[in-house]
Amino acid sequence: MKTAVVVFPGSNCDRDVQRAVCESLKTSVDMVWHEEERFSIQPDLVVLPGGFSYGDYLRSGAMAARSPIIKAVIEHAERGGLVLGICNGFQVLTETKMLPGALLPNTSLTFICRRCHVRVEQTDNKFTYGFKKGEILQFPIAHHEGLFFLPEDELKKLEDSGRVVFRYADPCTGKAGAEYAPNGALNGIAGICSEKGNILGLMPHPERATISHLNGGTDGIRFWDSIAKAFAERGAF
Amino acid sequence: MDYKSAGLSDPEYRRIIEILEREPNPLETQLIGVMWSEHCSYKSTKRLLRTFPSKGKYVLQGQGENAGVVDMGEGWGFAFKVESHNHPSAVAPFQGAATGVGGIIRDIIAMGARPSVSMDGLFFGDPDLKKTQNLSKGIVEGIGAYGNAVGVPIVGGKTFYSPCYTDNPLVNAFSAGFVRLDKMASSQTAKKGDLAVLLGSKTGRDGIAGASFASRELDEDSKSSRPQIQIGDPFEEKLLIECCMDLLAQNLIASMQDMGAAGILSSSSEIAHKSGCGIDITVEKIPLREKGMAPWEIFLSESQERMLLIVEQDKLDPVFAMAAHYGLDCAVVGTMTDSERYRVYEHGELIADLPTSILGDATEVVWPSAEPKDIRERITMNPSSLISAEPERDLLSMISCPNGRSKHEIWEQYDSMVQLHTIDGPGSPVAAVEVPDTARVCVLTMEAEPNKCRTDPYIGASETMALSLRELWITGAEVLGMTNCLNFASPEAPEKFYELEQCVKGLADTCRSLDCPVVSGNVSLYNETSGGQIYPTPLVVTAGLIEDRNKRLASGKAATGDTFYLAGDLCGSLGASRYQVMKNGTPAGKTVAPDHSKEKDFRERALKTAAAGAASSGRAVAGGGLAVALANEAIASEKGISIEINSSVPPEEILFSEGGARAVYAVPEGKEQVFESIWEGFPCTKIGAVSGEDFEWKEMFSIELSKLKKAFLEGCF
Amino acid sequence: MFFQAEVVITPREGVLDTQGKAVEKTLTHLGYKGLDEVRVGKIVKMKLEAEEEKEAQKTIERMCSDLLCNDLIETFKISVREILQ
Amino acid sequence: MFFQAEVVITPREGVLDTQGKAVEKTLTHLGYKGLDEVRVGKIVKMKLEAEEEKEAQKTIERMCSDLLCNDLIETFKISVREILQ
């Protein structure tokens, strides 16, 4: 699976995603600077990494969403290609309107870095195909703007169409919802996908749960495997 | 320019005239004034710093560079340094602390290293005061805002509360980075004909004369005379990091230096002086953010996110191309010469002409030193006031008090995992990170013991150092070196200078006999206000190396079936311990003076324990004593512990005394013999086992783990 | 001609304004009474050149939809006035 | 009486405006020309009760120095107008 990671000025998880994907999927990963207008090698998966593109100034993700490369990312997605936005990448996806919603400041108004749990809410997409619905995964979060927001009617539409992929959850009881969201996200939403299931945005960092001797856990390994499995069995396009 | 308002004394001014053989002009007076300030010149402490042992088999770069560098093996160097940002943080907590983080990161870049980890040492006043709450909120947010955005994980730190910091909070920022040995950069390698290039932010009126601001006490006046506050721009800094890393990878930089205190002046004069060159700078080539800045303002401005690069003529184009790629400003502002003179031109006119040596070589100051008159009082404690009638209550108080409770409310605001190399982050007594592309682990501790330094500066500093070494040894690490930040009150008071001298001696003696070279450091003096003076606060960060990550002994990993041992004496001293201060309000009594031969013995055995895999978990006995070490171990391992110690020693001594080479180990079934044989001939006692759901101490107390955890995490019980 | 423009960007009615709420709470804690509907927004000021005021206004409107404002969560108000260079 | 108040908080002259700098750069990238001095500030709006306009103005001023504005790096401008409850 050919993977490209877009690097915006201020991105700081770009190299982390590169390493996580390289090590778990044993593939090489292209790093693509935001000023490029197209991908030199057509990727199967495009990752918009976490970090602080443009320092998170104005609104997080807002300025990155206006980068030259974004047009190519949109075209890639329209052809059915995979696009994964992690943390700041998720914020960029909502700013480009490739995914609905917006990410507002955490209710604590502080940055929060800690491990958290999410429940897999659906598996009918190109990313969580390899999981079972209802599984609980542990991923670290690290953000200041992670409160997923949509106006009520649109939120209902999103829920009804089953596009909520991850929800913050309690690992002991398996329950998920707003009360488990560390950031105040509506309905405890941690990740959503596009209608066709080929664009995924999530606040937690699977790449930080990929290297087994580090302190972020190992559920990320399964996350990357799941994408590879979906890709192998269902193709990207 | 009146030389006095430039911070120069009469003898200093006379000396300048002697060296120049003329009167300096106003600009020159300003320049010399700042370079000779305490902050830039270390004139009061140079003499003391020279007593630190600086050599060691892992030292690649000792004191004298932007940061020290030690050898991590397999071609990797590790550049590290700690620096204070106390005064700015007292005045503008958020921005002061943020720019402290940014500043130390640039020191690491200047060594050619990619900034890889940060830590922060925070010293706050009375936690019940609104003032302290506001200051600490701003400071923590500032550190987080900068560190998180710039993408350097904060993997640990130190937070300490004492009323002596109410008006003088301390912010010590540590940063470190890995560098390939063949890519190491230096500030001493400029040659005649090379160009001086400014990279990064434009120069504004920020923090002008900040260096002299930091060289005196904070008074009411500082409010009006305070410099234009510096604003940190972590976004710009992140671009600066990436740009410098790319430039270094392509060998485009001959020499480099970050811009900290006294901005362009100090960076350019240092590079010229250390390289044995001269430099000609043209004022109007410096990109400015504001109109109408005078040359002295430009030279002293402390605008953030700037680096000074020395570039060979034929490499200029690719350097500019790289800067443009990252959208950074870049300008040639001067040329290196062989004149050994620091010359400034403005529109063709020579406006300052000084020997480069004058800026680098301020006259040392020798302050008188005198033992504090109340030293007897400080070391005398009243044992009857320390009796623990309710050990359970005392223990719960100890782990829930501001100094004893978990600091997660602080460190969860920091990204501790970015860069994907954190093995153990904040919350663990020793931070651990991967050495890039190897199985090696770099371990770090940050320690300070202000209460112990207050009652006996020599012993207190010795214990600070010894404790940080023990923590590393327990993990199985070879010690590579240390960096320190000396936070003290005014050296002009003989009693305060005495404390400083004694602390340095304590650190130096301990480092020398326990084989820990001092590779970098920083001094912050004048931490006092009319309201009071801080306790002597030497903070040390020590780096160690474990070659095989599978051989690292972590803490908080006690498992069911494990037996607990105490390696070391049953008791230390209650003198200036957390318990004593909790009971009496102010520190009194001496802690145990580290016994160097015993420490070495401890070292060998601790290293063997880790290497042999003879324990599943290990932790130094530190603040709060044995009971707190075990409570922390129970909480972190999420396991009940049952302890039984038969001794006639009073409970408070056993539970809460501190000091001495001591550790608790959890030893798995089947490893007892190996463990015991390693520790044979050293005091070592079997004290209990992992068991049940409680932290139980036979004939003393039994506390539910959940209650213990709540006290530790929420600070109440 | 030169203009000084100001764009005031406020959270939409119905969008959680966490910051506004926090400010209201803190102010109340500090003893201020009778406060209501505290909202925190952004203001962007700039100088720009344009043929005439209407054009300046138009340009700023485009900037808002291009970048400055996210219309899902924010609304904006523009004011433009001529200045001497 | 009831008032609607607005406080505009902007970075001081000479103090580095990191956001403004980044916004200006991006707008220029997006093709906007002739921009200068882009500054990003905050705006706080609220309703409050007071005896009279002057008092409302005073109260807001106190709020600014108590909480809303960091006078080391920011300046503020207040506007108050009466409204019906």
Ligand SMILES: Nc1ncnc2c1ncn2[C@@H]1O[C@H](COP(=O)(O)OP(=O)(O)O)[C@@H](O)[C@H]1O
């Ligand atoms: N300001 C801080 N930043 C990051 N980590 C911190 C900070 N303060 C404390 N910690 C972490 O919390 C733990 C305990 O902190 P410390 O203040 O040293 O207390 P103790 O005296 O109990 O060791 C350590 O793991 C340390 O790394």
Ligand SMILES: [Mg+2]
């Ligand atoms: Mg500690």
